[in-house]
Amino acid sequence: MKWLRSRRAGADVHPLVQTHQALLTALDKAPAVLLIVDEAGEVAYRNQAADRLLQETAATYGFEALVMLSDKLKADLRRATSFPLSTISELPFNGEVVYGSATYDRIPGGYILTWSDATVRVRTDKAVRELSQELAAAGAALTQAGQEMVSTAGASAGQAETVSHSSAELTESIQEISRGVSSAASSTTTAADTARDATHRMEQLQESSRQIGSITKLITEIAEQTKLLALNATIESARAGEMGKGFAVVASEVKDLAARTAVATAQITEMIDGIQAESVQAAEGISGIVGLIDAVAEQQTLIAAAVEEQSATSVEMSRGMAAVADSGQSAARTAETVLAAAAKLQDQATRLNEIANAVNA
Numbered sequence: 001m002k003w004l005r006s007r008r009a010g011a012d013v014h015p016l017v018q019t020h021q022a023l024l025t026a027l028d029k030a031p032a033v034l035l036i037v038d039e040a041g042e043v044a045y046r047n048q049a050a051d052r053l054l055q056e057t058a059a060t061y062g063f064e065a066l067v068m069l070s071d072k073l074k075a076d077l078r079r080a081t082s083f084p085l086s087t088i089s090e091l092p093f094n095g096e097v098v099y100g101s102a103t104y105d106r107i108p109g110g111y112i113l114t115w116s117d118a119t120v121r122v123r124t125d126k127a128v129r130e131l132s133q134e135l136a137a138a139g140a141a142l143t144q145a146g147q148e149m150v151s152t153a154g155a156s157a158g159q160a161e162t163v164s165h166s167s168a169e170l171t172e173s174i175q176e177i178s179r180g181v182s183s184a185a186s187s188t189t190t191a192a193d194t195a196r197d198a199t200h201r202m203e204q205l206q207e208s209s210r211q212i213g214s215i216t217k218l219i220t221e222i223a224e225q226t227k228l229l230a231l232n233a234t235i236e237s238a239r240a241g242e243m244g245k246g247f248a249v250v251a252s253e254v255k256d257l258a259a260r261t262a263v264a265t266a267q268i269t270e271m272i273d274g275i276q277a278e279s280v281q282a283a284e285g286i287s288g289i290v291g292l293i294d295a296v297a298e299q300q301t302l303i304a305a306a307v308e309e310q311s312a313t314s315v316e317m318s319r320g321m322a323a324v325a326d327s328g329q330s331a332a333r334t335a336e337t338v339l340a341a342a343a344k345l346q347d348q349a350t351r352l353n354e355i356a357n358a359v360n361a
Contacts (some may be wrong), residue, residue, distance in 0.1 A: 001013030038110040041074035053115070061093035068093070069115075073102065077111060080104065088118055099123075128352060135349035142342035174310055184302055192293040195286050202283040209276045216269050223261040230255035 027034050029049045034047040048052070057065050072089050084105040091098045101118035104111050231249035237244030 033115045036110060036112050041077050044110060055071060065093045088122065132349045132353040139342045139346035139349055142345060143339060149338060178304060178308060188293055188297045188300060192290055192297060195290045195293060197285045199283055202279050202286065206276055206279045209272050213269065213272045216265050220262060220265045223258045226258040227255055229256060238296055
């Protein structure tokens with residue numbers, strides 16, 4: 001293999017090497033891998049570091065790796081349009097990808113180049129770039145999440161504050177309703193008392209009507225007796241002849257008066273009967289009204305109790321929404337902290353990417 005053949009001394013030494021013998025003496029013990037190639041890309045010289053690298057490469061990956069490396073260097077030189085030229089090549093050796101870093105420069109009659117295994121550096125750079133991208137993506141996602149948290153927390157806090165105000169207004173309305181229900185209950189109680197008093201008065205009216213009926217009955221009996229007495233007086237005056245005429249006139253008038261009294265008494269009795277019947281119906285109606293008023297009063301009492309309970313619940317709800325509003329504001333502050341952390345994370349990702357670019361430069 002030509003790449004492993006010594007080219008430092010003897011008749012087989014390449015003319016290019018003989019021309020730069022003084023330079024080679026200085027390069028031979030340099031720690032970097034250095035090679036001199038002719039115009040065709042054939043190796044004219046390699047220093048001790050290059051010898052060690054090529055032997056290690058052949059031992060690790062086989063001689064095919066050296067052929068691949070030689071072909072890659074020649075291809076770089078053919079494509080080169082200006083010098084110095086730096087390249088990083090991807091070399092698949094036995095299923096494993098190796099990255100080589102080469103720098104070429106022109107010298108009279110050929111080229112001098114340095115080569116190094118950049119696999120670790122390239123993989124590290126790739127890992128750093130991927131990590132930087134992941135950090136940037138995570139920072140962007142965190143920023144978006146933080147913005148959404150701020151927006152949501154702000155909206156929640158606003159809604160909670162609105163609900164809290166609404167709850168306070170609802171509480172005030174409920175208290176007003178409670179006062180109205182209490183007032184209505186009081187009025188209902190007064191109405192019930194008034195209705196009961198009216199019932200009592202109707203009962204008294206019925207009793208008075210019965211008493212008047214008894215008196216009217218007595219007057220009717222007296223009128224009947226008076227009528228009989230007037231009839232008897234008329235008969236007796238007729239027997240008395242001329243002397244009883246005056247008495248007959250008086251008896252006739254008494255009889256007429258008794259008749260009119262009987263008629264008036266009958267009318268009064270009829271009216272009293274009507275009053276008594278209407279009084280009974282009114283008393284029954286008032287009793288029904290009293291029952292309804294009592295039922296309404298009971299319902300109003302239940303409503304008042306329910307309103308009071310609802311008022312207490314509304315107060316608790318208002319307190320709870322106030323707590324939610326406070327929590328929303330706290331969440332907004334937390335979200336702002338997250339946004340700050342996300343911004344810092346993105347700054348670090350950018351800085352890491354800059355470092356990776358600087359290392360790769």
